[in-house]
Amino acid sequence: MTSILRVEGGHPLTGTIVVRGAKNFVPKAMVASLLGNSPSELSNVPLIRDVDLVSDLLRLHGVEVEFDHKRGVMSLDPRNVTRAQRSDIDALGGASRIPILFCGPLLHQLNEAFIPELGGCNIGGRPIDFHLEILRSFGADVDKRPDGVHITSPTGGLQGTVIDLPFPSVGATEQTLLTAVRAEGRTILRGAAVEPEIMDLINVLQKMGAIISVDTDRTIRIEGVEELQGYSHTALPDRIEAASWGAAALATRGDIYVKGAHQPDMTTFLNTYRKVGGAFDIDTEGIRFYHPGGALKSIALETAVHPGFMTDWQQPLVVALTQAQGLSIVHETVYENRFGFTQALRQMGANIQVFKECLGATPCRFGQRNFLHSAAISGPTPLHAADITVPDLRGGFSHLIAALAAEGVSRVSGIDVIARGYEHFTIKLRQLDARVEYIGSIVQ
Ligand code: EPU
Numbered sequence: 001m002t003s004i005l006r007v008e009g010g011h012p013l014t015g016t017i018v019v020r021g022a023k024n025f026v027p028k029a030m031v032a033s034l035l036g037n038s039p040s041e042l043s044n045v046p047l048i049r050d051v052d053l054v055s056d057l058l059r060l061h062g063v064e065v066e067f068d069h070k071r072g073v074m075s076l077d078p079r080n081v082t083r084a085q086r087s088d089i090d091a092l093g094g095a096s097r098i099p100i101l102f103c104g105p106l107l108h109q110l111n112e113a114f115i116p117e118l119g120g121c122n123i124g125g126r127p128i129d130f131h132l133e134i135l136r137s138f139g140a141d142v143d144k145r146p147d148g149v150h151i152t153s154p155t156g157g158l159q160g161t162v163i164d165l166p167f168p169s170v171g172a173t174e175q176t177l178l179t180a181v182r183a184e185g186r187t188i189l190r191g192a193a194v195e196p197e198i199m200d201l202i203n204v205l206q207k208m209g210a211i212i213s214v215d216t217d218r219t220i221r222i223e224g225v226e227e228l229q230g231y232s233h234t235a236l237p238d239r240i241e242a243a244s245w246g247a248a249a250l251a252t253r254g255d256i257y258v259k260g261a262h263q264p265d266m267t268t269f270l271n272t273y274r275k276v277g278g279a280f281d282i283d284t285e286g287i288r289f290y291h292p293g294g295a296l297k298s299i300a301l302e303t304a305v306h307p308g309f310m311t312d313w314q315q316p317l318v319v320a321l322t323q324a325q326g327l328s329i330v331h332e333t334v335y336e337n338r339f340g341f342t343q344a345l346r347q348m349g350a351n352i353q354v355f356k357e358c359l360g361a362t363p364c365r366f367g368q369r370n371f372l373h374s375a376a377i378s379g380p381t382p383l384h385a386a387d388i389t390v391p392d393l394r395g396g397f398s399h400l401i402a403a404l405a406a407e408g409v410s411r412v413s414g415i416d417v418i419a420r421g422y423e424h425f426t427i428k429l430r431q432l433d434a435r436v437e438y439i440g441s442i443v444q
Contacts, residue, residue, distance in 0.1 A: 002413060002414050002415065002416045002417075002441060003413075003415050003416055003438050003440070003441050004411055004412065004413045004415065004438065004439050004440050004441065005400075005411070005412045005413075005415045005426070005436055005437070005438055005439070006409060006410075006411055006436065006437050006438070006439045007385075007400070007403040007404055007409070007410045007411075007412055007434070007435070007436050008408075008409050008435035008436075009252075009383075009385060009403050009404050009405055009406040009407060009408060009409075009410060010405070010406065010407040010408070011252070011404075011433065011434070011435060012252045012253045012254035012255065012291075013248050013249060013252045013254035013255075013256055013404060013429075013432040013433065013434055014254050014255045014256065014432060014433055015256065015257070015431050015432040015433060016256070016257040016258075016259060016431065017245060017256065017257075017258060017259065017428040017431055017432060018258075018259045018260050019237050019238050019241045019242050019245070019258055019259065019260040019261060019286075019423075020044050020045065020046040020072055020235075020237065020238065020260060020423060021042075021043075021044040021045050021046050021072070021234075021235030021236065021237065021238060022196075022197050022200075022235060022236055022237060022238040022239065022240070022241075023046070023048055023050055023051075023238055023240070023241070023420075023421040024170070024195075024197045024238075024240070024312075025197035025200050025201065025235055025236055026042065026045055026046065026050075026051055026235050027050050027051060027053075027054040027096075027098045027101075028098070028101060028174055028178075028197070028201050029042055029200070029201060029204050029231075029233065029235060030042065030051070030054045030055070030058060030065075030074070030076060031054065031058075031098065031101050031102055031105060031178065032105070032178060032201065032204050032205060032208065032231070033058070033063065033076035033078055033230065033231070034058070034061070034063065034078050034081060034102070034105035034106065034109060035078075035104075035105045035108065035109075035178070035181060035182060035205075035208065035228045036078055036208055036228050036229050036230040036231065037078075037079070037227055037228065037229055037230075038079070038229045038230040039064075039075055039076060039077040039078070039079070039230045040075070040076045040078075040208075040230040040231045040232070040233075041073065041074070041075050041076075041230070041231075041232045041233075042073070042074045042076070042231075042233055042234075042235060043071075043072060043073050043074075043232075043233070043234040043235065044072050044234045044235040044236075044237070045067065045072045045073065045074045045235060046072065046238070046423040047069045047072075047423050047424065048419060048420060048421055048422070048423050049419050049420040049421075050096055050098065050420050050421065051067075051074075053092060053096050053098065054096075054098050055067060055074075056092050057084075057089070057092050057098070057099060057102065058076065058078075060084040060085075060088050060089060060092070061081055061082060061083075061084050061102075061106070062078075062080045062081045062082035062084075063076055063077060063078045063080075063081060064076070064077040064080070065077075076230075078109075078230075081106075081109045081110065082110075083110055083112070086114055086116075086147070086148070089114055089116050090116045090117070090147075090148070092116075096420075097126070097171065099115060099116060100115050100128055100131050100171065100175070101171070101174055101175060101178055103115065103131070103135055103140075103151055103175065103178075103179070104135075104138075104158075104175060104178040104179025104180075104182075105178055105179075107135075107138075107140055107151065107152075107153040107158060107179070108153075108157070108158070108179075108182045111152060111153045112150070112151065112152045112153070113151045113152075114148055114149070114150055114151070115128070115148055115149040115151070116148045117148065128149075130165060130166070130167075130169050130171075130172035130175075131171065131172055131175045132144075132149065133163075134163055134172060134175050134176055134179065135151055135175070135179065137161040137162075137163055138153075138158040138159060138160075138161050138179050138180070138183055138187075139153065139154050139158050139159045139161075140152065140153050140154070140158060141153075141154065156184075157183070157184055158179060158182075158183040158184070159183055159184050159185055160180060160183045160184060160185030160186045160187040160222070160224050161180075161183075161187055161188075162187070162188045162190075163176055163187070163188070163189045163190065164190045164191055165189065165190065165191035165192060165193075166191070167191070167365070168191055168192060168193040168194070168218060168305045169193060170193045170195055170197070170198065170305075172193075173189065173192045173193040173194075173198055173220070174198065174201060176189045176192070176220070176222075177189075177198075177201060177202065177205060177212070177220070177222065178205075180222035180224060181205050181208075181210040181212070181222055181224065181225065181228065182224055182225065182226070182227075182228060183222075183224040184224050185223075185224055186221065186222065186223050186224070187221070187222040187224065188219065188220075188221050189219065189220040189221075189222070190218065190219050191218055192214075192218050192219065192220045193218075193305055193306065194214065194218060194305075194306055194307075195305070195306040196236055196239065196264075196265040196306065197236065199214070200233075200235065200236045202214065202220075203233065204231050204233050205228075207231040207232070207233060208228040208229055208230070208231045209225055209227065209228045209229055210222065210225060210228060211223035211225060236262065236265065237260045237261060237262045237265070238260075238421075239261070239262065239265040239266050239269070239310075240310065240312040240313065240394070240421070241421070241422055241423075242258045242260070242261035242262075242266060242287065243266060243269045243310075243312075243313045243316065243317075244313075244316040244394070244397050244401075244422070245258050245289065245428075246258065246261075246269070246273060246278070246280070246287070246289035246316075247313075247316035247317045247319060247320050247398075247401060248316065248400075248401045248404065248432075249278070249289040249290055249291060250273070250276065250278045250289070250291050250296065250320040250323075251319045251320040251322075251323060251401050251402070251404070251405040252291075252401070252404050252405045253291040254290065254291060254432070255288070255289075255290035255291070256288070256289050256290070256432060257286060257287075257288045257289075258286050258287050258288075258289060259285055259286040260285075260286055261286045261287040263282050263287065266287070267307070268307060268308060268309050268310075269309065269310070269313050270287075272299065272301060272309060272313075272317070273289070275297065275299050276296050276297055276299055276317075276320060276321070276324060277292070277294065277295065277296040277297045277324070278290070278291065278292075278296070278320070279291070279292040295324070295325045295380070296320065296321075296323050296324035296325065296379075296380070297324055297325060297326070298321065298324045298325060298326035298327055298328040298377075298379065299321070299324070299328050299329075300328070300329040300331075300360070301314075301317075301328070301329065301330045301331070302330075302331040302333055302360040302361070302362060303330070303331070303332050303333055303334050304333055304334070304362075305334065311332060311333075311334035311335055311338060312394050314330060314332060314338065314394075315338065315341055315394040315395050315397070315398040316394065316397055316398050316401055318330060318341075318342065318345070318352075318375065318377060318398065319345065319398050319401045319402045319405065320401075321377045321379065322345060322350040322351070322352070322377055322379050322380065322381055322383065322402075323379055323380045323381075323383075323405070324377075324379045324380060325379065325380060326378070326379070327376060327377070327378050328376070328377040328378075328379070329359045329360070329374065329375070329376055329377075330359075330374065330375045330377065331358055331359050331360030331362075331364070331373070331374045332366075332373045332374065332375075333358075333360070333362065333364035333365075333366070333373075335373075336366045336369070336371035336373055337371060337372070337373070338373070338395075339354045339372055339373065339375050340391050340392075340395060341391050341392070341394075341395030341396075341398050341399065342354060342375060344386065344388040344389075344391075344399050344402070345383075345398075345399075345402055347386050347388065348383045348384055348385070348386045348388070348402055348403075348406050348410075349381050349382055349383050349384050349406075350377065350379075350381055350383060350402075351377065351378040351379065351381050352375055352376070352377045352378075353375065353376045354372040354373075354374065354375050354376075355372065355373075355374040355375070355376070356369075356370060356371060356372055356373070356374075357374060358373075358374060359374035359375075359376065360374065382406075382407065383402055383405050383406035383407070384406050384407055384408055385403065385406045385407065385408030385409050385410040386403075386406070386410055387410065387411045387413070388402075388403070388410065388411075388412055388413070389412075389413045389414045390412060390413070390414035390415055390417050390418065391414075392417065393417055393418065393420050393421045393422075394421075396414065396415070396417045396418045397418055397422060397425075399412055400412060400415075400418065400425075400429075404429075404434055411439070426438075
């Protein structure tokens with residue numbers, strides 16, 4: 001069952017909303033608690049589905065998880081970690097990609113781990129080859145069976161290693177960190193991702209007793225230690241959610257103060273926002289994003305790993321680009337299939353064409369393959385209401401923005417997907433004077 005949201009568009013979003021801890025950090029910090037010999041406390045935790053899911057997975061493994069939603073404070077006690085039933089892991093695993101990050105900590109705690117069929121957004125093949133190669137490199141035995149991947153650690157435990165990543169993958173970097181901190185000896189990871197969420201995971205691990213250094217050339221060095229303790233930490237804010245509301249302000253000609261938005265993690269987004277013609281004011285508590293009037297400008301944009309323009313910012317911004325004067329080009333270099341959401345935007349009147357070629361200065365690894373990974377957006381085109389179905393998390397939020405910008409009444413189904421990563425999004429929409437209401441559910 002999934003809910004349908006009725007959206008009466010054509011009204012600027014105005015007001016203040018609060019953004020809490022990052023969806024792409026909090027679940028990983030929760031997994032890190034498994035490595036400690038004492039309880040951890042995490043603050044600024046949002047009430048989103050991915051957090052619920054990881055709480056359930058941790059509980060299955062004997063971790064006591066308590067979450068005070070209102071205060072956003074979570075305590076995690078890993079002192080009684082136990083094996084979980086595979087069928088129980090399976091039942092939860094399919095909704096997210098986080099279960100794969102349990103491997104290192106569980107190998108250290110129990111000498112075995114199990115990866116079920118993984119979920120997450122359908123934005124490309126999303127293989128796990130880097131992860132399995134990394135675990136093998138630490139000495140783990142990786143056995144792919146029809147029911148999932150079974151992993152065991154050798155007698156004597158995991159050994160530090162040298163890893164060269166073929167692409168600065170966020171998940172593979174996290175896999176390495178969560179495994180290396182308690183492996184014997186030194187691990188060197190070259191070609192690492194250095195996203196702010198990864199830096200905050202390093203902060204957490206350092207508080208737990210890990211020894212980790214990050215060089216300017218994407219090399220991370222980890223000295224394994226025998227024991228780690230619990231941590232107390234406040235999660236960095238969600239820069240994807242903050243940017244999504246920024247894009248919503250632009251597309252609806254609105255004015256949104258995002259309390260909690262943090263400038264240092266959003267420099268590249270803010271530069272692009274300004275180039276498009278959006279305005280922002282930064283203070284110590286957040287960022288005000290607004291449409292200053294006049295025409296928006298077209299741009300050429302490439303997504304990239306940090307410190308480049310995030311792939312997760314691309315989808316919400318594309319909606320605003322449909323309202324910019326002239327031809328915008330967006331080259332997606334992180335995921336091969338992240339333009340599926342543009343189909344609904346075309347249905348709503350946007351003029352968007354997608355291409356297999358690399359339409360950007362940097363030829364990417366998708367250029368020689370059959371992937372529609374570049375888009376040309378010609379504007380401005382008025383958007384009109386439509387009945388649309390949410391394809392994935394960020395694409396879904398983009399659909400919501402498009403419906404809010406479009407004249408008329410849209411019906412957006414599959415809306416529940418958005419709750420995976422956007423806390424209280426319908427409450428926030430109402431705080432911004434959006435005219436939205438749930439009108440029922442359908443079986444998917
Ligand atoms: N890749 C491989 N093999 C692997 C792992 C990754 O080929 O074993 C490829 C992927 O297919 C992709 C690229 O490497 O083309 C980058 O993937 P990465 O591993 O960096 O992504 P991830 O860790 O699976 C996280 C976020 C994504 C975000 C990306 C990039 C989480 C739970 N997910 O995914 O977030 O887009 O990093 O920043 O942290 C979202 O929030 O909507 C979302 C999809």
